Amino acid sequence: MEFGWTEEQDALRARLKAFLAANLPDDWETTASLSPGSQAVTDFSKVFCPKLAEEGLLASHWPREHGGNGATAWDHFVIGEVLWEAGEPRGPQYYNVNWIGPTILAYGSEEQKALHLSRMLKGDVIWCQGFSEPSGGSDLGGIRTKAEKTEEDGNRYLVNGQKIWTSYARLAEFCFLVAKTGPARRDVSVFLLPMDRPGITVRPIASVVGDGDLHEVFFDDVEVFEHERLGAEGKGWEVIRYSLDYERVGIPRYALALRTLNRAVAELQDEDCFVPEAELAAATALTACEAARMLVYETVDKRMRGRPDTGSASMARYAVVCAERAVADFVLDWTPHLFTSNDAPMVATHHKRAIAAGLAAGAAEIQLNLVARDVLGLGV
Template sequence: MEFAWNEADAAFRRELVEFLDRELVGWERSETGLGSAVHSDFSRGFVRRLAERGWLTPHWPEEYGGGGQGAWQHFVLGEEMWKRGEPRGPQYMNVNWVGPSVIKYGTQEQKRRILPPITRGEVFWCQGFSEPEAGTDLAALKTRAVRDGDGYVLTGQKIWTSYANEADHCFLLARTGSAADGRDGISVFLLPLRTPGVEVRRISGFVGDHSFNEVFLTEARVGADCLLGEENKGWEIVRRTLAYERVGAPRYARAALVLDRMAERCRADGLLSDSGVRERFGQARALCEAARVLVYRVIDERAKAKEPSALANQARAAMVQAERAVGDLALDALGGEALVEGALGDAQFRNSLGAGIAAGSYEVQLNLISRLILKLPKE
């Protein structure tokens, strides 16, 4: 498998980097955290500038407003964005899995209504999966969607819903069958968050992350045109969505950049003369590179139009290991300086704390790897 970049993708990266260097001057210094008003306001303007250049959805088919450039150019975009603290905000969800899910499973009317605002950078989406008693086990969700005439009535609660406080729509899972149906009784809804009966409450993150929210649904009525795919057949959509989500945020790119900056600082301070310190840096770099290559295997599958596989679980676990290694090293190598709010090491350590939870917990990924890749029996 050859992962060298072709000339078209390499040229795109060079042009993109030049654009970002101009557009993001002072961005990291002014950022106040994921989910903050400052971050979201900046993102809304920034993604429109991306859209004007055709760089918001370069991997989408042209017929749906994309650039028809394929999976690799999209991932070049993701790597460069995450190196810079993801200035697209929640837009990476829109373009990475919400839009593609609508393209694959949506009706023509849904595609006409939902896709153009995404390609223009005009809307934020969030993802309503986890619940207080159904986080790692999505099949245990209790939010109900009851058919009533020409629509559905939604009742239930979602938690840890990133960006719901700023989002316009929610990619929501609800049970349309009985609890005994398990995965076979789940459906996907494209929920406008301004729907009466929908309430969003902020959750303060203990690591300074402002993106988490609870979403309460109290007899919220939506039309049947908000159902994505077939009723009770949402699990197939969920599986595909999760496979895209697990590698949708190439966080290893940010971790590797932080590692390089820490190495420069430690070299200037003479700390790299210590063989133990050099070994720690080498281990962290190896984990970042391993995560990158494992993610590239998943993108290679996507570029070849293969069905999502357990390689996404493996790549996701590797990214968590890389982020944690760099975060821990920041504390050990930089000491108290790494705890100064807003410092490079502080930001990386905070990010690493949530790395094993976002996009599916680390422990669940390990369980899936043991069963799907290593073929180990269940205990």
Template sequence: MDLDFSEEQEQFRAELRALLESRLPDDWVGIFHGPDEYLDLSFSITREMAERGWLTQTWPEEYGGRGASNWRQVVLQEETWAYFEPRGGQYMGVNWIGPAIIRFGTDEQKMRFLPRIAAGDVQWAQLFSEPGAGSDLAALRTKATPTGDAFIVNGEKIWTSYGDYAEYGVLLARCEAGSERHAGLVVLLIDMSTPGIEVKPIATPLGKHKLNSVVFTDAVIPADAVLGAPGDGWRVAMASLAFERVGVARYARSTRILGELERLPEADRPEIQRDIATALAGARVAELMSYLVVDMKERGEVPTWQGSAARVHNVTLEQRVSAIADRVLGPMAIVDSHDTAAVEGGEIEDFTRLAPTGTVTAGAYEIQMGIIAQRGLGLERIR
């Protein structure tokens, strides 16, 4: 594997970085931590990326992409994640929802959904987790009962990011009565404005409102919303999650935060300098684990446990960096990112507050370790 980016890829990085630095305000730490106008700013930047051909550059040309190398997309992921994801939730459409539709969707679904994702002007929501089915997703109970040319959906999804302004959602539900676990599931591409769908905010201590529950009460979803085939929902969902887990360069933000900590006067202590150096080495490991997955994709292989291993390295790195920030800044490490006493524009504080959630969201740490044990090491599942 050649670990050096090409001259063309580094030129792209410079152009992308220049765009972000010119458009993002000094107090930018993502769309959830600022005035409402930051959501409009996010859409504006994403549309500009799309106009420049950057947003879906690795997609096939017939679907609005450029057929570019996965390594060029890595550059986009590294820079956007380091800059607190100016695309907002639209990275979901680019990283895994769009690719899932390309792989499993009908021609009509591709024509309907892919152009808007490629144009950077639509938000989707992921509707998988439930109050009793988070890490154990196969325990889900939301029902999509087939009736004529539609499904009647009843149930609740939870921890739904972007659900309050998403236009569409990817819903995993149980479509076969009496089915259990992985059998009898369906993935539906739904219009979030459908009658019978209610989005409720969930309060958290993590700053501005971010998470939602979504309640379905006799919501009628047309049969042509099925992605893949009824009963095959588990395979479609797992393929989609595989796209998701390799689409975020989390190590880039950890490296940025370590650089900011290193510049602070409080970090002059030898023990802190040692911890920062050790964490930087860990960031390189997380980066290389992620690059391994990208290299597999570039060669046409399908990552399995390798994506989980990369994620484990990335999220545990974030928590190590957060612990260093706690030692350097003390209680100030978790003040509101817009507090006048916040350092580095609030980036360190926002990072530190969110780091503990990394081992829970998008596939809990224990689940990822189980995937590594079974698929990577060949160990037997004992429960």
């Protein structure tokens, strides 16, 4: 087994770090400590992502015919680790390159690929994801939002219902929307819906993750057309599963958790307070971060070999959540003053991210259910 990076991947990491040094403003850490859905981070992402695209680093892992440069999923992870560790200057646009783009690549028509992938590659389009509803979060089969074909025009659906916890909805141009298109629980379809359609109302929800992140979205006779449906009608469940597997390992949260841990340890060392009990706690948190990294790498490896990765994506996601929580506990126990310090704005928001990570992309308990079903073969 070879765990090392190639020379090219080391060079890619170094190149990207130099790019960040040249392109992140001096007060970037303060901006990054706001939520990715804040106006400031979103605005910055629209400046940063086009520059990243010019360097060929925004979606390098996409096929050449769709604007990539033939890089591997590993290269995409190198890029993700460096950017996430730096506070994710792609802002909400990490959605696009990590999972919405790949899902459109897998299931989209040529027209959908041409329209959406080219916009994502320009680095200035924001998407949101409309899955969760008051009646269906963990139980996604329980959603009630309907897309019903109109009688007068067979190419047109009308969407009615409500989504909740929709990140970035206020600033999004498009929604990756799941809606029921038939009576059975799993009779759902995915639509690539422009957010400026009449009948859509977006209301922000105040939350721990910060201003601008979470929303309720209401649909009142919203038109969506057949050519905007992703994949076959009623086959949305497969599309969602594909997308969620990418989403669950798409964010290398362990990289930022490790940076937070190192910052807290450095603080203790500076103050001459790195006592044996703190060393033990730091080692525990470090081990959780490294375990998460390895499980994420296993999923990427399986994906590269074309092997199913649903169970391992859930296992990796759970490990990532544990790593974030372990680091949050360490900071809380040993350097709680960093939570309110102006010197370490990104550390100060770590515990909020740790809380959110255990729910977003499917609650931690749901990941364990999926591990029981897909890895252990238990009938959950």
